[in-house]
Amino acid sequence: xxxxxxxxxxxxxxxxxxxxxEDAVAVHPExxxxxxxxxxxxxxxxxxxxxxxxxxxxxxxxxRPQPPVRRDDATIIARQSILEANRAIxxxxxxxxxxxGMGTTVVVGYAGPDWLVFAHVGDSRLYRCRAGExxxxxRDHSLIQEVVDxxxxxTLEDAQRYGINQNILTRGLGSSSIVTVDAGDVDIAPGDLYxxxxxxxxxxxxxxxxHGALATAGEDLERLGDRLVELACDRGxxxxxxxxxxxxx
Numbered sequence: 001x002x003x004x005x006x007x008x009x010x011x012x013x014x015x016x017x018x019x020x021x022e023d024a025v026a027v028h029p030e031x032x033x034x035x036x037x038x039x040x041x042x043x044x045x046x047x048x049x050x051x052x053x054x055x056x057x058x059x060x061x062x063x064r065p066q067p068p069v070r071r072d073d074a075t076i077i078a079r080q081s082i083l084e085a086n087r088a089i090x091x092x093x094x095x096x097x098x099x100x101g102m103g104t105t106v107v108v109g110y111a112g113p114d115w116l117v118f119a120h121v122g123d124s125r126l127y128r129c130r131a132g133e134x135x136x137x138x139r140d141h142s143l144i145q146e147v148v149d150x151x152x153x154x155t156l157e158d159a160q161r162y163g164i165n166q167n168i169l170t171r172g173l174g175s176s177s178i179v180t181v182d183a184g185d186v187d188i189a190p191g192d193l194y195x196x197x198x199x200x201x202x203x204x205x206x207x208x209x210x211h212g213a214l215a216t217a218g219e220d221l222e223r224l225g226d227r228l229v230e231l232a233c234d235r236g237x238x239x240x241x242x243x244x245x246x247x248x249x
Contacts, residue, residue: 003113004188005249006032009221013229015200016237022046023198023242024104026054032111033061034244038124038198040172041102049089049104049174056085057108071115071185078108078119079181082173086121089174103174107138107196109246111188119183122172125202127210128186129193134211137184141171166203192248193217197228200239204232221245 008029014021022039024047037053039046060081061067068074085106093099105122118126123140139145144156144164153159160166173179193214202210209231217224225245232241 004111004190006111007221007247007249008034008245009225010034010242010244011225011229012242013200013233013240015240016233018238018240020047021240021242022050023200023240024050024054025242025244026058027244028058028062031058031061031067033058034109034196034246036107036124036196036198036242036244037173038105038122038200038240038242039102040104040169040174041099045093045099045102046104048092048099049102050106052089052092053082053085053104053106053173056088057081057106060084061110068110069112071112071117074110074112074117075119075183075185078110078117079183082106082108082119082121082181083179086173086179087177090177093174103172105169105198106173109194109196109244111246114188115185116188116194117183117185119181121179121181122169123167124198125196127195127197127214129195129211129214130189130191132215134207134214136207137186139182141169141182142166143168143170146170167199188248190248194246194248195228195243196246197243198240200237200241201228201232201243203239204235204237204241221247 037050039050105124107120
């Protein structure tokens with residue numbers, strides 16, 4: 001199978017109210033790899049955790065003698081890279097009191113010839129827009145998602161209206177020395193558009209608005225990246241806004 005060509009664009013923005021940008025994004029077109037992380041911990045600690053995650057994961061893939069050509073191998077590497085990032089964050093927090101309690105969410109994506117492997121911890125998300133349909137590929141590790149999964153509420157919107165805080169994580173990097181990593185894979189096809197983002201985007205912009213923006217994106221990914229940041233800021237810009245866009249050609 002010939003390798004599908006990919007186009008990438010990415011953005012990270014402080015938003016309108018946060019003093020620091022504690023998000024991180026690392027996109028490596030030559031590796032067919034992208035990483036998005038949303039730091040937790042206040043002061044500079046969240047920024048340290050997210051950047052550490054992005055750097056460790058990037059280097060874990062870069063250090064492979066050869067890129068993985070089977071999706072099973074790629075899934076193992078993606079999971080292990082996140083485990084290594086978790087270990088690095090945890091150990092850094094143990095060594096330095098100023099970093100105590102720091103953590104981060106993370107989503108990793110790696111594209112093979114005709115497939116995409118992804119792995120994640122936390123509530124940053126990966127979406128796919130295909131043939132006009134938007135699908136969330138990751139499932140949030142959050143309290144609000146848990147109460148919906150357990151049947152207490154039919155939808156996230158119902159849980160939110162009841163007062164369940166949508167920002168409480170049930171899983172994140174750095175909260176303990178070990179972490180459970182969820183992973184998946186999908187076939188990719190020409191015309192697919194993938195969006196990886198932190199909650200500074202998905203928390204401000206409803207899925208139907210994201211759908212409209214992605215479905216009518218045209219050819220210019222850079223312009224779409226700017227547009228998505230503008231949409232989040234127009235709706236409040238309460239958090240840092242970070243995203244990576246990947247189009248399959």
